Amino acid sequence: MSPDPTLYATRAERSAGSGAAPMGDRRLKGTRSMKGRTRPAPRLAGVEDRRALRAVLIGLGLLVLVVWPLQDAAAAGTAQAQGAITGTSGIEVLPESTADHSKFDELEGPFANGPEVTAACLECHVNAADQIQQTKHWTWRFENPLTGQDLLGKRNVVNNFCVSTGTNWPRCTSCHVGYGWKDASFDHSQDTLVDCLVCHDTTGSYKKFPTGAGHPAYEDTTWAGKPWPAVDLVKVAQNVGRTSRETCGECHFYGGGGDAVKHGDLDSTMTNPDFALDVHMDKDGLNFRCSTCHTTGSHDVTGSRYTTQAVDRLGIDVPGHTDDTRATCESCHGVAAHDDHPKLNTHTDRIACTTCHVPEFARGGVKTKMWWDWSTAGEMNEAGKPFVVKGDDGYPLYVSKKGTFEWAENVIPEYRWFNGVIEYTQKGDTIDPADVVPINSIQGSPDDPDSRIWPFKIMRGKQPYDTGHNVLALPHLFGKDEAAYWKSFDWAKALEGGMQAEEISFSGNYDFVETEYYWPILHMVSPKEDALHCNACHTKNGRLAGMTGFYMPGRDYFPWLSWIGWGAAALTLAGVLVHGLIRIVTATRSRTPRA
Amino acid sequence: MALQSVMVFSRFERFWHWFQAVLIIALMMTGFEVNGAYEWLGYETAAQWHRWTAWVLIWLWVFAIFWHLITGEWKQYIPTPRGMVEVIRYYSVGIFDPTVSHPYKKTRLAKHNPVQRVAYSAFNILITPIIWITGLLYMFYNDWDVVGLDGGAITLAGVALVHTAAAFAMLVFFIGHVYMAGFTAKPFYGYIKSMITGYEHVEVDEPARTGAPPAE
Numbered sequence: 001m002s003p004d005p006t007l008y009a010t011r012a013e014r015s016a017g018s019g020a021a022p023m024g025d026r027r028l029k030g031t032r033s034m035k036g037r038t039r040p041a042p043r044l045a046g047v048e049d050r051r052a053l054r055a056v057l058i059g060l061g062l063l064v065l066v067v068w069p070l071q072d073a074a075a076a077g078t079a080q081a082q083g084a085i086t087g088t089s090g091i092e093v094l095p096e097s098t099a100d101h102s103k104f105d106e107l108e109g110p111f112a113n114g115p116e117v118t119a120a121c122l123e124c125h126v127n128a129a130d131q132i133q134q135t136k137h138w139t140w141r142f143e144n145p146l147t148g149q150d151l152l153g154k155r156n157v158v159n160n161f162c163v164s165t166g167t168n169w170p171r172c173t174s175c176h177v178g179y180g181w182k183d184a185s186f187d188h189s190q191d192t193l194v195d196c197l198v199c200h201d202t203t204g205s206y207k208k209f210p211t212g213a214g215h216p217a218y219e220d221t222t223w224a225g226k227p228w229p230a231v232d233l234v235k236v237a238q239n240v241g242r243t244s245r246e247t248c249g250e251c252h253f254y255g256g257g258g259d260a261v262k263h264g265d266l267d268s269t270m271t272n273p274d275f276a277l278d279v280h281m282d283k284d285g286l287n288f289r290c291s292t293c294h295t296t297g298s299h300d301v302t303g304s305r306y307t308t309q310a311v312d313r314l315g316i317d318v319p320g321h322t323d324d325t326r327a328t329c330e331s332c333h334g335v336a337a338h339d340d341h342p343k344l345n346t347h348t349d350r351i352a353c354t355t356c357h358v359p360e361f362a363r364g365g366v367k368t369k370m371w372w373d374w375s376t377a378g379e380m381n382e383a384g385k386p387f388v389v390k391g392d393d394g395y396p397l398y399v400s401k402k403g404t405f406e407w408a409e410n411v412i413p414e415y416r417w418f419n420g421v422i423e424y425t426q427k428g429d430t431i432d433p434a435d436v437v438p439i440n441s442i443q444g445s446p447d448d449p450d451s452r453i454w455p456f457k458i459m460r461g462k463q464p465y466d467t468g469h470n471v472l473a474l475p476h477l478f479g480k481d482e483a484a485y486w487k488s489f490d491w492a493k494a495l496e497g498g499m500q501a502e503e504i505s506f507s508g509n510y511d512f513v514e515t516e517y518y519w520p521i522l523h524m525v526s527p528k529e530d531a532l533h534c535n536a537c538h539t540k541n542g543r544l545a546g547m548t549g550f551y552m553p554g555r556d557y558f559p560w561l562s563w564i565g566w567g568a569a570a571l572t573l574a575g576v577l578v579h580g581l582i583r584i585v586t587a588t589r590s591r592t593p594r595a
Numbered sequence: 596m597a598l599q600s601v602m603v604f605s606r607f608e609r610f611w612h613w614f615q616a617v618l619i620i621a622l623m624m625t626g627f628e629v630n631g632a633y634e635w636l637g638y639e640t641a642a643q644w645h646r647w648t649a650w651v652l653i654w655l656w657v658f659a660i661f662w663h664l665i666t667g668e669w670k671q672y673i674p675t676p677r678g679m680v681e682v683i684r685y686y687s688v689g690i691f692d693p694t695v696s697h698p699y700k701k702t703r704l705a706k707h708n709p710v711q712r713v714a715y716s717a718f719n720i721l722i723t724p725i726i727w728i729t730g731l732l733y734m735f736y737n738d739w740d741v742v743g744l745d746g747g748a749i750t751l752a753g754v755a756l757v758h759t760a761a762a763f764a765m766l767v768f769f770i771g772h773v774y775m776a777g778f779t780a781k782p783f784y785g786y787i788k789s790m791i792t793g794y795e796h797v798e799v800d801e802p803a804r805t806g807a808p809p810a811e
Contacts, residue, residue, distance in 0.1 A: 346737035534639035540631060551752035553733075554638040557631045558756055565763030566632075572767045576774035583779075586691040 102238040109234035114179045114215055115192040117237045122191055129191035131299035137177040139188065140165070142306050146421050152306050157424055160372060160439050160461045160515045161256035164427075164474040167498050170213040171478040175251040182213035184501065197233075198250060202241040206231055207250065211478070245281060246271050248290040260366040264411060264457035265523035269364025277364050279525050293326045303327030308520050310352065310420035310444070311452055329353040352452045355415065356532040357525050361457060362409040364524070367395055371406035372461035374475075375512035378489045386489070401477075401486045403462075413455030413521050415544055417444035422518070428504045430470050431513065437465075437472070439517035446550040453544070455521040462514050464495060468507020472515075474498040599799040603706045608668075609793055611659045618652040619769065626762055649730055656723075671707055672716050679709040686710070690779065697781075701797040714768065722764050729758035 101107055106120040122129055136142045141153040154172070158164050165172040166184070173181035178193045180186065187193065195214060197206045209217045209228065216231040253259060253268050260267030275282040280292070294303045302325030303309075312328035314321070315335045326332060333353070338344035344356075362368040379400055381387040386400030395407045421443040431437045439459075444451035464473040476497035477485045483497030491510055499506040537544040538554030545555065604612070625645040628635050636644065663669040681698040689695035699708035707715065732739075732754045739745040780786040789795035 349737065534642065535637045538638040538642070539634075551750070551755060553629055553642070553755065554631065556752070556755075558759065561756060561759055561763070562630070562632070565760065565766070568763060569766045569770060572770045576770060580774065580778060582691055587693055590693050 097241060101240050104238075107234065107237045109237070111233040111237065113218055114195055114197065114233070117233055118179075118192045118194055118196055120237065121196045121240075125196075128196065128299065129194045132177060132194045133188065133191075134298075135300050137299075137301070138194065140176065142304075144306050144422075146307060147423050149424060149426065151426055152424060156427065158427060158439065158472045158474065159256075160459055160463050160517050161262060161369075162477060163374075163463055163472075164498065166474060166501065167476040168478040170211050173214050174208045174210050174212055175255075176214045179214045197236050197240065199243050199247050200240040201236050201247055202244070203236055203239050204246060206236045242289065243291050243296075244289050252290075256369065258369075260362060261369045262459070263519055263523075264361040264368040265358065265519075265521045267362070267364060267366045267368065269366055270523065273364065273524075275527060276530070277524060279527055293331070295324065295326050297324065305520070306422060308418070308420045308422065310418050310454065311349075311450055329357075349449075350446075350452055352418070352454045354520075354522050354525065355413075355453050355455050356536075357528070358413070358455060358521050358523070359526055359530060359532050359536075360410045360412055361455075361521050361524055362411050363526075365409070367393070367407035367409045368411065368457065369405055370408045370411070370457075370460065371404070372402070372459070372463075373404040373512075374464060375403060375462045377401060377403035377485075378491070380489075400489070411457065412543065414458050415453050415547060416442060416456055416518070417446055417448070417451040417547070418442050418454040418456075418520065419444040419448055419451040425472065427474065427502055428471055431465060431472060433465060433467070433470060433511070433513045436460075437513050437515045439515050442518045446547075453547070457519040457521055459517040459519060460514065462512040464491060464510050465513045466495070466499070466504075466507050467509040467511050469504050471504055472513075473506065473510055474502065597799055598796045600794050601703055601797050601799060602793045603701070603703060603795045603797060604790055604793045606793065607658075607662055609790060611655065611662070612790055614655055615652065615659075618648050618655065619765065621648045622652065623762065623766060623769070630759055630762075646734060649734070653727065671705065672712055672719060674712045674716050675709050677709065679713075682708050682710045686775075686779070701795065703797055703799070706795070706797065714772070718765075718768055722761055722768060725761040726758060726765065729754050729761065733758055 104124075106123050107117075111117045111120070118129070132138050136153050139153060140155040141151075143150040144152055154165055154176075162168065162172070169184070169186075170182045173186075177195050177198060178186075179195055180193055195208075197216075198208060207216055207228075208214055209221070210223055216233075217228050218233075219230050221228045221230075249266070249268065249271050252263070252266050253270060254261070255266075256262030260269075269277060270281060272283045273281050275285055280286050280288040291301070294301050296302065309328050312323075312330035313335065314323055315330050316333070317323065317326060317331045322331075329337075330353075335348055336345040337348075337353075376398070377400060379387075379398075387398075388396050388400070389398040391397045391407075393407075396405055398404050423441045423443070425431060425437060425439055425441075442454075442456075444454075464475060465471065466473045473495045475485050475491070475494040476483050477494065480487065481497070482488050483490075483493045485491065485494035488494070492506075492508065495510055496506045496508075532543070534554070536542055538552065540555055542555060544552065622645060625636065625641040625648070627633070628641040629638060629645060635641070678699055685695065685698050689698070697708075701708075732744075732749070733751070736751055736754075739749070776786045776790070777784070780788075
């Protein structure tokens with residue numbers, strides 16, 4: 001049986017891409033030509049012998065000339081390859097799915113809307129909607145067993161971006177894994193309202209319309225002055241597949257109302273990151289998808305902002321000894337991953353991995369929002385219209401609808417002790433407006449063995465609060481009604497409207513209070529060469545200069561002891577110098593003849 | 596009794612002395628940087644060299660302790676009050692008069708004067724052990740729980756405090772020693788010379804080696 005010619009083609013193609021292969025090819029040619037000339041040599045004598053010898057020498061010389069530079073090139077290629085971590089992606093040659101969705105009658109369409117697609121999906125994936133409906137992707141409701149706070153999740157929490165989802169549903173729920181959550185009456189038990197496509201699209205063409213309450217655009221329309229084409233539901237449905245950085249990122253990269261606004265370590269540059277931006281998701285290397293670490297069973301994605309796992313003593317997860325998630329570094333790397341640097345392993349009990357391995361966030365070239373001041377919102381230009389002021393880099397610095405912003409990239413995180421317990425300042429919780437109000441309070445201390453030093457993006461800003469009740473105020477921002485702030489620019493109306501359904505309604509008086517919101521930094525893991533070195537912290541004005549309550553060599557010392565110590569040394573030195581000086585003087589005097 | 600040039604510092608003793616000198620200088624320079632007194636190598640390099648040189652010094656001391664025990668030379672360091680006053684008076688008064696000579700007469704078996712004995716003993720059984728114990732605790736901070744030290748009265752800050760205090764004591768000793776041993780002989784470099792060559796003029800009790808203990 002003759003070898004399959006396509007196999008050779010594939011191999012050649014593959015090796016052409018590897019960089020080292022051309023050398024191998026040419027070396028082969030060189031060897032062949034040399035052999036061709038030397039083969040008749042043994043039976044020849046005299047002149048021919050010498051000629052053969054000369055041919056061999058010339059051949060060898062040529063070979064050296066050809067191979068020498070190629071070896072350098074190959075070495076350079078290998079070095080280049082070492083810049084990236086290449087995984088097992090070479091093995092994944094077969095289509096990953098056992099099903100070809102383009103061949104299913106159910107998906108031939110036509111589909112009038114998303115729910116019709118979902119109905120088709122559910123004909124085979126009968127449990128899928130039930131599974132999704134258990135998750136906080138669907139409920140937007142979360143109960144934290146550690147703190148007992150049971151009214152968490154997007155539908156409940158207050159933040160310092162657009163503050164609150166309630167009364168602003170259609171805008172906010174463009175990131176809900178469902179269709180039609182346009183007001184508080186949304187039916188969470190309807191299976192066909194689950195949006196399968198937003199997570200399982202592989203075409204990149206499925207996008208929820210920003211104000212569509214979770215629906216994509218079914219007809220051609222525009223958004224912000226740009227065309228927004230209708231989605232081809234049949235094409236998307238026939239091309240469903242695994243989740244990807246792109247599908248997860250569709251919402252998680254744009255949290256807070258735009259690219260890179262919210263997290264700092266998650267933005268659109270993570271769709272196709274290079275090795276320098278994220279060693280795991282490097283598109284040319286390991287090419288991890290989000291779910292590679294955020295392992296998912298029954299549609300429930302592991303890893304949580306509400307209950308961050310600050311330390312994972314389970315270490316490497318072996319089947320049978322696992323917490324069924326790889327959402328911690330330790331899940332793959334263990335608790336002592338620094339084989340060549342034992343001193344670093346003695347740090348992992350008190351330092352979170354990302355503290356050193358994510359030295360800066362917002363590194364992909366997109367700035368993240370660091371400050372959002374609602375108190376300045378509402379100014380109008382000469383024409384009486386809302387306006388936008390942009391900086392030289394194109395980022396908005398002032399928006400009448402939203403107030404004043406500050407942006408930053410390559411941001412050095414702030415560091416705090418953190419044991420994974422986070423308490424939110426919830427709707428109706430009394431605040432102290434004299435101080436900065438924590439949107440979420442992270443717990444931890446140097447004396448708590450479960451705490452480690454973690455890096456954070458701390459989102460700061462000013463937002464409205466109810467001065468009558470001392471609670472965070474919830475503005476009604478989005479809508480076509482008069483109460484909507486983005487329509488009328490009237491805070492009193494907006495807060496009245498935003499809080500009317502709340503237990504504590506608006507007192508009628510408001511002001512603005514500074515708040516801060518802690519975001520643990522976990523993504524954008526740098527190449528190890530870029531990880532922090534000892535000197536970043538073990539120095540007087542290093543990254544941990546502001547952290548107190550523990551002794552850190554290189555940063556801490558005892559000033560009084562230094563005074564005594566150096567004083568004693570100086571006195572000793574002065575003593576011996578004086579002693580020696582007197583000796584010199586007396587010796588000189590005794591040698592000089594007395595007059 | 597007669598003055599005679601005799602080998603007083605054996606080859607090992609000289610090796611030990613000078614190697615230890617280099618290590619202690621290196622340890623002080625890196626250690627005080629770790630303590631934050633100045634920036635020179637940077638913390639990472641300084642701390643690394645501090646650990647490495649510490650291990651070399653410990654290794655050297657294992658040999659030195661073995662050597663002193665086997666040879667009985669440790670007795671040279673037993674402090675004695677006899678002649679102490681005279682030696683102190685010499686260094687504080689007599690030394691300024693070139694006609695006055697050192698009151699202590701060295702012998703092969705008692706080569707250290709009473710002040711040296713006190714100073715070296717303090718170095719050997721006080722400063723150095725404190726530095727080592729605290730230094731090892733410092734180095735193995737993460738393993739305190741293994742020996743049941745965590746959660747007790749010992750803290751890293753406390754260990755660092757004692758370690759640094761002992762280091763300052765070492766620095767004071769170092770300055771005093773460099774002056775006394777380096778510049779007070781006649782000629783002034785005489786003691787250094789004997790620590791290099793090993794030979795020194797000492798009182799030799801001819802013909803017999805009585806075997807009497809050196810100090811008593």
